[in-house]
Amino acid sequence: xxxxxxxxxxxxxxxxxxxxxxxxxxxxxxxxxxxxxxxxxxxxxxxxxxxxxxxxxxxxxxxxxxxxxxxxxxxxxxxxxxxxxxxxxxxxxxxxxxxxxxxxxxxxxxxxxxxxxxxxxxxxxxxxxxxxxxxxxxxxxxxxxxxxxxxxxxxxxxxxxxxxxxxxxxxxxxxxxxxxx
Amino acid sequence: xxxxxxxxxxxxxxxxxxxxxxxxxxxxxxxxxxxxxxxxxxxxxxxxxxxxxxxxxxxxxxxxxxxxxxxxxxxxxxxxxxxxxxxxxxxxxxxxxxxxxxxxxxxxxxxxxxxxxxxxxxxxxxxxxxxxxxxxxxxxxxxxxxxxxxxxxxxxxxxxxxxxxxxxx
Numbered sequence: 001x002x003x004x005x006x007x008x009x010x011x012x013x014x015x016x017x018x019x020x021x022x023x024x025x026x027x028x029x030x031x032x033x034x035x036x037x038x039x040x041x042x043x044x045x046x047x048x049x050x051x052x053x054x055x056x057x058x059x060x061x062x063x064x065x066x067x068x069x070x071x072x073x074x075x076x077x078x079x080x081x082x083x084x085x086x087x088x089x090x091x092x093x094x095x096x097x098x099x100x101x102x103x104x105x106x107x108x109x110x111x112x113x114x115x116x117x118x119x120x121x122x123x124x125x126x127x128x129x130x131x132x133x134x135x136x137x138x139x140x141x142x143x144x145x146x147x148x149x150x151x152x153x154x155x156x157x158x159x160x161x162x163x164x165x166x167x168x169x170x171x172x173x174x175x176x177x178x179x180x181x
Numbered sequence: 182x183x184x185x186x187x188x189x190x191x192x193x194x195x196x197x198x199x200x201x202x203x204x205x206x207x208x209x210x211x212x213x214x215x216x217x218x219x220x221x222x223x224x225x226x227x228x229x230x231x232x233x234x235x236x237x238x239x240x241x242x243x244x245x246x247x248x249x250x251x252x253x254x255x256x257x258x259x260x261x262x263x264x265x266x267x268x269x270x271x272x273x274x275x276x277x278x279x280x281x282x283x284x285x286x287x288x289x290x291x292x293x294x295x296x297x298x299x300x301x302x303x304x305x306x307x308x309x310x311x312x313x314x315x316x317x318x319x320x321x322x323x324x325x326x327x328x329x330x331x332x333x334x335x336x337x338x339x340x341x342x343x344x345x346x347x348x349x350x
Contacts, residue, residue: 016184019184019185022188022191023188026192027194031198034198037198037202040205044208044212047212051211055215065229065233073236076236078293079294079349080250082291082292083250083251083293083349086291086294087250087323090323096318096326096329097314097318100311114333116331117329117331118330119327120328
């Protein structure tokens with residue numbers, strides 16, 4: 001269809017048409033969005049109230065449990081667990097007193113003990129015996145007796161200690177195992 | 182001009198209603214998150230509460246056994262008693278005991294306990310000192326002889342001891 005209006009009027013009419021179209025659409029859109037917001041309102045109020053109530057409940061609960069924590073039950077249990085672990089470790093330790101019975105149960109003929117040192121190293125006990133042997137044979141026999149006894153591990157008599165043939169000062173190192181017997 | 186003003190009002194209404202919607206939606210989402218957080222924390226607290234209650238019941242029911250267990254540990258006021266234990270053991274075995282030092286030492290793996298190092302020497306005949314050593318190791322306390330050195334002097338034996346006890350902090 002031919003539009004006989006002047007170009008100026010056609011442009012003005014088109015402009016007015018679009019402005020009205022956008023206006024109507026905007027009103028419609030704002031109505032829809034406002035309706036959506038209105039429908040969200042009950043959820044908004046319920047969620048707000050529920051969230052506040054949950055937080056109040058949580059703080060009341062924290063206060064109640066805080067009282068029990070102050071009673072120190074957890075600390076006491078932690079200390080108890082540590083006590084049991086320590087007591088178990090100490091109970092497993094080798095005792096040193098049986099060493100004297102073990103040592104003097106051995107043949108000490110020809111050997112005079114003048115010093116004994118026992119040092120605990122983790123789970124083991126290192127023993128150092130010092131003394132004087134009447135003869136080389138007595139010292140060698142003493143070393144053999146210790147080896148055969150079972151409680152001494154790694155018994156070594158340094159060769160230089162055999163240089164003298166009588167009244168030989170000696171020092172013997174070994175690991176003492178009280179559980180070996 | 183009038184239609185333009187109406188358009189501006191309409192667009193303003195769109196912006197305002199969108200802002201209202203977004204605000205309400207964000208608030209609801211935040212509230213849901215708050216509720217979820219509170220419920221999660223409450224569940225953790227309930228579990229913790231149950232655990233603490235269980236611990237309290239355990240401590241209450243085993244009060245006597247725990248008291249007995251604690252007797253194996255040195256307490257703050259009992260260090261003097263421990264030293265007296267050693268001196269009494271010396272007197273009972275005819276050994277002359279002399280306490281050299283008493284120190285407390287923290288151990289890395291211990292949080293509720295500490296070590297008490299007691300160094301002392303003993304003088305007497307060999308059998309007595311050996312018996313004394315046996316007595317020391319038989320103390321009804323968590324203890325360990327760390328180092329023990331016996332040396333023969335002219336007419337008697339001299340021994341030095343390093344012993345560690347466990348003390349409750």
